[in-house]
Amino acid sequence: MIERRKIYNFLNQQKSLFGNELFSLSTNQVNPDLLSHVQNSLDGLNQYSKSISLCQECSLGAKRNNFVFGVGDSNAELMLIGEAPRKEEDMEGEPFVGRAGKLLNKILAAINKNRLEGVYLANILKCRPPDNRDPLSLEVDKCEPYLLKQIEMIKPKLIMALGKVSAKILLKKEIPIDKMRSTVYDYYGTPLRVTYHPDTLLRNPDFKKFAWEDFQWARDYLAR
Numbered sequence: 001m002i003e004r005r006k007i008y009n010f011l012n013q014q015k016s017l018f019g020n021e022l023f024s025l026s027t028n029q030v031n032p033d034l035l036s037h038v039q040n041s042l043d044g045l046n047q048y049s050k051s052i053s054l055c056q057e058c059s060l061g062a063k064r065n066n067f068v069f070g071v072g073d074s075n076a077e078l079m080l081i082g083e084a085p086r087k088e089e090d091m092e093g094e095p096f097v098g099r100a101g102k103l104l105n106k107i108l109a110a111i112n113k114n115r116l117e118g119v120y121l122a123n124i125l126k127c128r129p130p131d132n133r134d135p136l137s138l139e140v141d142k143c144e145p146y147l148l149k150q151i152e153m154i155k156p157k158l159i160m161a162l163g164k165v166s167a168k169i170l171l172k173k174e175i176p177i178d179k180m181r182s183t184v185y186d187y188y189g190t191p192l193r194v195t196y197h198p199d200t201l202l203r204n205p206d207f208k209k210f211a212w213e214d215f216q217w218a219r220d221y222l223a224r
């Protein structure tokens with residue numbers, strides 16, 4: 001499963017770098033430095049994922065079906081961070097594959113992105129908390145360093161925290177989400193904006209217009 005995703009991801013990155021032409025070129029016509037950069041960053045993330053995937057640092061490790069490391073472009077400009085995997089994510093080993101994830105896919109498509117090109121999706125916790133409860137501070141203490149390492153490897157230009165739980169944990173402060181949305185925060189050196197969690201948008205479709213503003217802002221910020 002991971003191997004298939006790795007290959008798919010790699011081909012997508014190649015396509016975004018070289019267009020469809022890539023597939024008619026022989027490898028010695030492709031810039032070898034670029035190729036090895038893309039391959040190295042993918043390999044680096046995959047190796048890191050493997051090295052931590054048996055984690056038992058907190059009690060969630062014993063109950064998980066899958067360690068949900070993250071998915072996307074290893075050179076992504078935009079990184080989206082949720083709080084923790086839910087049931088579907090735990091079953092599939094990939095973040096945001098349930099209903100919230102489908103909505104996220106549509107939002108990304110509206111700014112001409114998708115989860116394999118230019119975007120990386122991850123959660124603060126890599127294992128599912130029981131009954132989807134909020135992450136506990138001990139779990140965050142153990143898991144946040146994994147997220148920091150992912151960010152260090154991917155080097156996104158912008159992080160978007162999805163929802164108030166994710167924002168509160170990452171920024172270590174609790175402010176109503178509507179007040180946080182207009183501020184660019186700093187998360188260990190990377191600019192971070194807060195937007196609504198797709199679950200909230202499913203429950204309150206009226207908020208979609210605000211999320212749309214946030215993602216349009218992100219698109220324009222990344223185009224600068």
Ligand code: URA
Nearest residue numbers: 082083084085095096
């Ligand atoms: N909600 C999250 O915060 N993360 C997921 O991966 C899925 C739903």
